[in-house]
Amino acid sequence: MTTKKHNLIDQRLQDLNDDGVDRRGFLKCMAWAGTGLVWTMSGGIPASRAFAKVYGKHAGKGGDFSFVQISDSHIGFSKPANPDVTATLQTAINKINAMPHKPDFIIHTGDLSQLSKPSEFDTLDQALKGAAAKQIYFVPGEHDMLSDNGEEYLQRYGKGTIGSGWYSFDHKGVHFVGLVNVANLKAGGMGSLGHEQLEWLETDLKGRSASTPIVLFAHIPLWTIYPDWGWGTDDSEQALSYVKRFGSVTVLNGHIHQIMQKIEGKVSFHTAMSTAFPQPAPGTAPSAGPMKVPADQLQRVLGITDVNYLVSGSSLAIVDSPLGDSGSSASGSGRGLAVVDSLFG
């Protein structure tokens, strides 16, 4: 009898273990999945939340807060993919203003303009004046560097920054670093941070407690998504080595005009949608250029990203909302199916 029961248990364990993870692997997973991922479906668009539990650690000073990431507004673009990028930017701003909780600030991860023209930056500034959050942090995209190494961009948004526009700041115990990987690009290469900026970054992070949550933001993705289209940063490995020791790192990027996410150890990577036009998924089109979608679908492929910092979690919950899905709440607790993926207590 005992043998039979034992066999049944073995069988059950065998079934559950069909993923090939043995006990040691299971324990490894336990340790890893302190960083769990919760996916929810809201209005048909998957939204993800990254939670990290650092057992016994006291995470950060100050209270909970949130901020919004927008990206790739491309003011000045006026082709079929979106003939009115200023209007869709305005929709994004309205969406931010309608959020139940007011974000402390906005981060714009670059490609503010299409051609670095003063009139384009003017239009952007005018629209952002109507945002509920008055503090806006910027990093340039390659489209903002088109007038003599980003002269125009730096004049307007470069106050207090170094080199081609990098800087850092602290907010309620979280350390934010704005990086520029669109200057001095080399032929055949992808994004590039450069020696000077990397040295600065190393110094900037030195001596900070490992329990300080870190947010890095830059235009081009800081991990390699698709080299053929330049979707990556040649020297990001070095930058990421400087943040390896920290308990919670979030990397926010733009440039690719679609959501991509990755978690590697304690680092969560996330790219935002554009407020202007979508781009194709890697390798699905001849090039990375603007992708036309039926007019009535445009708002669903543009969006904003709401980032919530919870002191208790010492990590940031990232929720993407398309412009056209007015029903999805910024807190991400929307309707639909919640799929919990390996979240261990």
Add this chain to the structure above:
Amino acid sequence: MTTKKIWIVGLATTVMIALMLLAGTPSVAANDQPSEASADVKIDNFSFGPQTLTVSVGTTVVWTNRDDIPHTVVSTDGVFKSKVRDTDEKFSYTFTKAGTYPYFCSVHPKMTGKVVVQ
């Protein structure tokens, strides 16, 4: 009167000959080395076409942006550098020395091309 006439005719003839010389003789053979040749590179879908272009010394290469995104044409050796070119805008450069001239788009550096001047 006659002298004046002769003088006027003489002047007119001189002017005509001068104009003809300036305009160049139209009977230059087609296979003579042209002093002003031009060649085209089309920019589209984040690429230069043809990616490698071979021309003779003295050729003016004209890049035309047919993409819906702005691009630049920048020599990797600092020989030439365009301003940003939006859709339908052009950039030209006349190659007066033989050699190989690799270039790229400084906005999208994966876009590379080469002009070989012989």
